[in-house]
Amino acid sequence: MSNIGQVFPINPFVIPGITKGIAEISDRYIRPEDSTNYANNDALSDSISTPSPLIFANTSRAEGGSGYIVNAACYTNQLVFVGALRLHLFKGSVPNAIADNAPYPMLAVNNSKRIAYIDFTSFTTGGVGSDTTMSCGVFPQSRLIPFTCDLADTNLYGLVEIRTGFAPMSNQTFDFYLGVEQN
Numbered sequence: 001m002s003n004i005g006q007v008f009p010i011n012p013f014v015i016p017g018i019t020k021g022i023a024e025i026s027d028r029y030i031r032p033e034d035s036t037n038y039a040n041n042d043a044l045s046d047s048i049s050t051p052s053p054l055i056f057a058n059t060s061r062a063e064g065g066s067g068y069i070v071n072a073a074c075y076t077n078q079l080v081f082v083g084a085l086r087l088h089l090f091k092g093s094v095p096n097a098i099a100d101n102a103p104y105p106m107l108a109v110n111n112s113k114r115i116a117y118i119d120f121t122s123f124t125t126g127g128v129g130s131d132t133t134m135s136c137g138v139f140p141q142s143r144l145i146p147f148t149c150d151l152a153d154t155n156l157y158g159l160v161e162i163r164t165g166f167a168p169m170s171n172q173t174f175d176f177y178l179g180v181e182q183n
Helices: none
Strands: 022-030 054-056 066-076 084-091 114-120 133-136 145-148 156-164 173-182
Touching: 022 054, 022 156, 054 173, 066 084, 066 114, 084 145, 114 145, 156 173
Parallel strands: none
Antiparallel strands: 022 173, 054 156, 066 133, 066 145, 066 173, 084 114, 084 156
8 A cells, every 4th residue: 555645644633533544744934144133023044145935735625725724833943032023925916025133014915815823932942952942933813714715726834033132143044844734
């Protein structure tokens, strides 16, 4: 029996009767080579001149597919991280990325593309020898986040807003993971 094309649960979170398997979808920002402080409501990005959105590739199994985001996590390589982040999720024609450390604008033109946001408010570090801090996402109204990709797309896209300012490291990394039940 072949296992090709099957999605296997990588997470113990299961919804009785409907869970088909949880896929882990991720993308990463490596911020610019500076340590300019972030203020509340700034954008976090990979560049000050040519920023890119996060691309959560193959979030759905097929173009126009759907599913649920069931969990999320963010990891950063700054050992003591005191900031708070908001990951804005979009479908389809990706919104224009925002330059690192620029103010994060909420634009009406993106409303039809907006799926949800996930807050990362409390980062914790492991024991002795750790080199990473992590936060589990806080979902709006503590619910699963349903999504449907655009007809010709399998991806979701992300932009990051700083909710609590902090002093970053040069080339600091931010890894975002989504646990997705793909319909």
